[in-house]
Amino acid sequence: MDGWMYCSVIIAALATVALAAPQYSYDAPAGRSRADSSEEVAILRDERVHEDDGKYNFDFESENGIRFSEAGSPDGDEDAIVSAGQYSYTAPDGTEVVVKYVANENGFQPQSDLLPVAPEFPHPIPQFVLDQIAFAAEEDARRAHDGSREAPSRSYGAPQ
Numbered sequence: 001m002d003g004w005m006y007c008s009v010i011i012a013a014l015a016t017v018a019l020a021a022p023q024y025s026y027d028a029p030a031g032r033s034r035a036d037s038s039e040e041v042a043i044l045r046d047e048r049v050h051e052d053d054g055k056y057n058f059d060f061e062s063e064n065g066i067r068f069s070e071a072g073s074p075d076g077d078e079d080a081i082v083s084a085g086q087y088s089y090t091a092p093d094g095t096e097v098v099v100k101y102v103a104n105e106n107g108f109q110p111q112s113d114l115l116p117v118a119p120e121f122p123h124p125i126p127q128f129v130l131d132q133i134a135f136a137a138e139e140d141a142r143r144a145h146d147g148s149r150e151a152p153s154r155s156y157g158a159p160q
Contacts, residue, residue, distance in 0.1 A: 008056065008072065008081070015087065016060060016068060054081075065090045072103075080105065 042063040050056045057071035070085030086100040099112040 008070070008083070012058065012060070012068060012070065016062075016066065075104065 043060070044063055045059055045061040047060075048056070048058040054074040055072070057069070059067075059069040061067045066087070066089045068085070068087040070083055072081050072083030074080065075082040082102075082104045084100075084102045086098060088096060088098040091097050095114070097112070097114055099110050099115075101108060101110045103109070
């Protein structure tokens with residue numbers, strides 16, 4: 001097994017441990033205490049396939065609902081692996097968290113309904129910015145009308 005395979009297995013193991021660790025402060029269900037949090041969780045499925053050409057895939061599922069699967073292959077360059085997969089778990093509030101991802105030359109690209117989303121572009125331009133643009137256009141028009149050959153200013157003047 002090459003270094004990338006070992007790295008993928010280690011990353012998968014670390015992700016599983018991180019996802020299994022308590023992430024939130026919440027009240028435990030009735031009848032259980034936080035002292036019970038060290039109870040063992042059974043592994044229901046752990047399937048791994050590593051092929052000689054560098055392709056691999058694995059599927060993991062634990063008793064507490066954590067699922068993780070990934071498939072990958074070398075990307076022409078021996079030092080690069082392209083992989084895709086998904087993981088899921090149940091958040092303390094009962095929400096099922098599902099994250100699908102691709103990892104390639106463009107980096108790790110997760111997708112989930114629970115991830116924050118940037119505002120759509122073009123976003124509204126604040127009025128003070130529009131006012132400044134209009135002011136600069138008026139100055140340029142005034143200079144052009146006066147016959148000034150001076151280039152438009154590239155810096156702001158001192159505040160007055």
